[in-house]
Amino acid sequence: MNYPIPDSPQEIVALRQQPIDEELVASAIAGVIKIVRAQGQSLEELTAQVLAEDPLLDQQQRRWLSQLVAQAWEKFS
Secondary structure, three states: OOOOOOOOHHHHHHHHHOOOOHHHHHHHHHHHHHHHHHOOOOHHHHHHHHHOOOOOOOHHHHHHHHHHHHHHHHHOO
C-alpha cells in the first residue's frame, strides 16, 4: 500500500490532498477504524455513523460503505 494508515483525524483530512484511488480509500477506511477503536467505540457505533443521513452519499451508498467498513473491521481484528 502506498499510503500509511492514518493515526489521527488530521492525517485523514490531509489525505484530501492526494489523488483518489483504491489505495487511498482503503487507507482512509483503515485509519478511521484504527481511530474509532482507540476511542473505545464499537463496530455498531461506527456503522450507525456511516448509515446516518449525509448529503454526500445516498442511502444505498451508505449501506454499501457500512458493509465495506464491517469487512475491513473484521480483517483488522
